[in-house]
Structure formats: C-alpha cells, structure tokens
Amino acid sequence: xxxxxxxxxxxxxxxxxxxxxxxxxxxxxxxxxxxxxxxxxxxxxxxxxxxxxxxxxxxxxxxxxxxxxxxxxxxxxxxxxxxxxxxxxxxxxxxxxxxxxxxxxxxxxxxxxxxxxxxxxxxxxxxxxxxxxxxxxxxxxxxxxxxxxxxxxxxxxxxxxxxxxxxxxxxxxxxxxxxxxxx
Ligand code: FES
Ligand code: FES
Numbered sequence: 001x002x003x004x005x006x007x008x009x010x011x012x013x014x015x016x017x018x019x020x021x022x023x024x025x026x027x028x029x030x031x032x033x034x035x036x037x038x039x040x041x042x043x044x045x046x047x048x049x050x051x052x053x054x055x056x057x058x059x060x061x062x063x064x065x066x067x068x069x070x071x072x073x074x075x076x077x078x079x080x081x082x083x084x085x086x087x088x089x090x091x092x093x094x095x096x097x098x099x100x101x102x103x104x105x106x107x108x109x110x111x112x113x114x115x116x117x118x119x120x121x122x123x124x125x126x127x128x129x130x131x132x133x134x135x136x137x138x139x140x141x142x143x144x145x146x147x148x149x150x151x152x153x154x155x156x157x158x159x160x161x162x163x164x165x166x167x168x169x170x171x172x173x174x175x176x177x178x179x180x181x182x183x
Pocket of ligand 1: 037038039040041042043044045046047048049058059060061
C-alpha cells in the first residue's frame with residue numbers, strides 16, 4: 001500500500017491504495033468517482049480522461065502514486081467548479097453537449113467533455129481543426145463526432161453571445177438523407 005495526498009475536484013484528500021493502482025482505479029474504487037470510465041484500460045479510447053493540473057491525461061495510464069500533491073478534475077467536478085466561479089447551471093461545455101444532442105450512450109462523454117474543457121481553457125476560440133485535434137484521443141462509438149464538434153463550437157458561440165439554435169434531429173437526419181424536412 002502507498003499513501004499520498006492529492007486534490008480532487010477542489011477537495012484535499014488522503015488516499016491509501018495498492019502501489020500498482022492507476023489513478024483511474026483510485027478515482028473509481030477508492031473515491032467512488034465513477035464518472036471517469038474504464039473502457040479499454042490501455043490508453044486507446046480516452047474514456048478515462050481527467051484533468052491533471054488542468055491538462056488532460058489518461059487516468060488508466062497514470063500511476064496513482066505519481067499524482068501526489070497534484071490537482072485532479074473529474075467530470076463530477078466540472079459543475080461545482082463552474083458554480084464556485086459564479087456561474088449558473090452546468091459548465092457551458094456540458095450545457096452545449098446537451099443543447100446539441102452530442103451524446104447517445106454517454107460512455108465517452110466524461111472524457112470528451114473534459115478534453116473539450118481543457119481546449120477551451122487554453123484556446124477560447126478554436127477552429128474546427130483544433131477541436132478535432134484536441135478530441136482525437138477520445139473515441140465515440142455512437143455519435144459520429146459531428147454533433148460533438150458542433151457542441152464545442154456552440155459553446156464558443158454562446159460565450160461570444162452569437163449563439164444559434166441547434167438544428168433539430170429531424171433536420172439533421174433529413175440533411176444526411178438528402179431530403180427536405182417535412183413539417
Ligand atoms: S480507459 Fe483509459 S484510454 Fe481507454
Ligand atoms: S455517445 Fe456512446 S460512445 Fe460516445
């Protein structure tokens with residue numbers, strides 16, 4: 001066993017866990033923070049992405065003991081951090097994913113939203129290519145990525161006060177099928 005201190009979602013914590021446990025195991029099985037998903041468990045899918053001192057890392061490839069003294073943000077911490085900063089509702093990136101229908105099963109979403117949050121923190125107005133690049137380590141089996149990229153762009157648009165309403169599912173399906181939307 002190894003004991004160490006870290007900050008998780010703003011809370012200082014002391015953790016005792018087997019030496020070989022990853023940060024993902026510590027979060028899920030010691031701290032009960034199951035928002036970080038255990039997908040491939042070998043660095044391929046990005047479902048376990050968390051922010052370590054504000055930068056996205058794969059928790060399944062990060063040895064727990066190496067985060068001694070560092071600050072971890074999981075998906076559970078996004079909304080409280082936004083509220084502590086004086087915001088209302090959820091973090092704007094969470095609101096944007098909801099608004100744009102950028103999720104289906106939801107398994108990829110915690111990692112996807114944390115990667116997007118990290119991008120917007122360092123680059124508030126990213127291009128589509130920058131968004132694509134920042135999310136390239138997060139795999140989604142369901143959405144086909146378009147709505148996810150649109151959600152990040154919608155988040156930026158809202159922050160600039162130029163928000164547009166998301167297209168309806170009917171409109172999106174009709175566009176894919178090359179047919180007009182029937183009222
Ligand atoms: S669970 Fe960590 S990259 Fe897939
Ligand atoms: S919404 Fe299902 S994997 Fe992305």
